[in-house]
Amino acid sequence: MGQQNGNAASYFVDRHVDEGQGGRTAFVECGAGGRSLTYAQLASEAGRMADLFQRHGISREDRAAMIVLDQIEFPVIFWGCLKAGVIPVPLNTLLSADYYEIILTDSRAKALFVSNELLPTVAPILGKLPDLRKVFVIGGESEGHLAFADELAKGEPSGTIAASADECAFWLYSSGSTGRPKGVRHVHGSLKATADTFGAQVLGARGDDLVLSAAKLFFAYGLGNAMTFPMAVGGAAALFKARPTPADMFAAMAEVKPTIFCGVPTLYAAMVAQMGDAAPAGTERLRLCVSAGEALPAEIGNRWKALTGVDIVDGVGSTEMLHIFLSNAPGNIVYGTSGVAVPGYAVRLVDEEGREVGPGEVGELLVDGPSAAENYWNQRDKSRATFEGRWTRTGDKYERTEDGRYVYCGRTDDMFKVSGIWVSPFEVEQALVTHPDVLEAAVVADRDEAGLEKPRAFVVLKNGASADGLEGALKEHVKAKVGAWKYPRRIDFVADLPKTATGKVQRFKLREGA
Numbered sequence: 001m002g003q004q005n006g007n008a009a010s011y012f013v014d015r016h017v018d019e020g021q022g023g024r025t026a027f028v029e030c031g032a033g034g035r036s037l038t039y040a041q042l043a044s045e046a047g048r049m050a051d052l053f054q055r056h057g058i059s060r061e062d063r064a065a066m067i068v069l070d071q072i073e074f075p076v077i078f079w080g081c082l083k084a085g086v087i088p089v090p091l092n093t094l095l096s097a098d099y100y101e102i103i104l105t106d107s108r109a110k111a112l113f114v115s116n117e118l119l120p121t122v123a124p125i126l127g128k129l130p131d132l133r134k135v136f137v138i139g140g141e142s143e144g145h146l147a148f149a150d151e152l153a154k155g156e157p158s159g160t161i162a163a164s165a166d167e168c169a170f171w172l173y174s175s176g177s178t179g180r181p182k183g184v185r186h187v188h189g190s191l192k193a194t195a196d197t198f199g200a201q202v203l204g205a206r207g208d209d210l211v212l213s214a215a216k217l218f219f220a221y222g223l224g225n226a227m228t229f230p231m232a233v234g235g236a237a238a239l240f241k242a243r244p245t246p247a248d249m250f251a252a253m254a255e256v257k258p259t260i261f262c263g264v265p266t267l268y269a270a271m272v273a274q275m276g277d278a279a280p281a282g283t284e285r286l287r288l289c290v291s292a293g294e295a296l297p298a299e300i301g302n303r304w305k306a307l308t309g310v311d312i313v314d315g316v317g318s319t320e321m322l323h324i325f326l327s328n329a330p331g332n333i334v335y336g337t338s339g340v341a342v343p344g345y346a347v348r349l350v351d352e353e354g355r356e357v358g359p360g361e362v363g364e365l366l367v368d369g370p371s372a373a374e375n376y377w378n379q380r381d382k383s384r385a386t387f388e389g390r391w392t393r394t395g396d397k398y399e400r401t402e403d404g405r406y407v408y409c410g411r412t413d414d415m416f417k418v419s420g421i422w423v424s425p426f427e428v429e430q431a432l433v434t435h436p437d438v439l440e441a442a443v444v445a446d447r448d449e450a451g452l453e454k455p456r457a458f459v460v461l462k463n464g465a466s467a468d469g470l471e472g473a474l475k476e477h478v479k480a481k482v483g484a485w486k487y488p489r490r491i492d493f494v495a496d497l498p499k500t501a502t503g504k505v506q507r508f509k510l511r512e513g514a
């Protein structure tokens, strides 16, 4: 190990053991029979990965794809890769075989780690991947592939390879709202940068924190919440393997009693709708909640606070910036805004010519901060269009209020004009969800008989609400809330909205169907 080891594993994993804190719990699995892992066990298990890679011909800088649920093996494999200098590529566990084929081909992963529950999804494409050499199956039957537990047990633990903090450590794939997935390449130093900024200075993460994150570890948001933020301070995270339904989240909360809970607006909305008038069990130790993924409607934040007594810190981040760079902060929360730049980050708003816009004007949000990705793998044009020197373009439209807070106005490609005036689909959606019968809403532009763009809404009703006679009432409601020209000319009542795994509404799918 070098004297100055910039390898993130030496900071997040080995340091705790070196400082005599190896006996502290790092991870617990939710549910009956859930396992746990101390920092010392993590260092030792992850340390065996170098031997595993060597035996199977996987070398430094090779990519190792991970289709792994939130379970103890996730941190073992992720940190094991970093310790050995192999590049882990955690993938969304909800993708289809077609997407896995695109991503595994694009990344040229030589190894694949897959939870046995997900093997049937990916199995049909494994024969089509010329670069893939070994498949390691976690838990259950390995069906002709290598059993991860057996292969790991064969090796001896070794230390952490010396690496520069500026060296590529891992990739995440960004789905984007359209187009092919992009491999976002992050350096070792970015993991510590997000823990030192949002983790330490906004969350105030502490060694006695237990984090429960509905956002999964494959997602940059979940990776910070339930891995690097608690690990930076010797705290712990509860891992939840299944999809986070409100009922499961209530059960997980009651079981582990987290001090920090991280969710996305859709989940908070559904949880609030099911809470009745009382705080759910398991909120007694809760000191902070976090929301990201899309802007949190003010109604939801206020209702959650009224029921639990705990604020939701709403922030915005991106896979490219690794975590949240614009946020509200404990004690300084204005629901309906994304707050201000996280300490360590700078943001600015620019118009289409790149000129800064003033308060009250809408512009694209650019961000400068220590955790920006290096680039997109093999997508030079997209890299050049996104990473402009120190500044990273977010594709999000924002407005700055007179008091310096940022208010989300939609994606650059979701905004549209009605009668020459910009309409933010988000604004109309927010107005719709303040109606007592509406659970969720998404708004897209749709052309009328004259070929002009007008808002069209897709609305999910709350349990027990009826669509009969509601269309007119909702139109009036929006007119009254946000302005006459913005009301949806057409409303479709639907059972659910198309979303990415991380809870973002896929408006492009609604547009395609419109």
Ligand code: 3SK
Binding pocket: 219, 220, 221, 222, 292, 293, 294, 315, 316, 317, 318, 319, 322, 323, 324
């Ligand atoms: O979508 C977000 O707001 C986000 C937050 C943190 C990390 C990553 C992302 C995409």
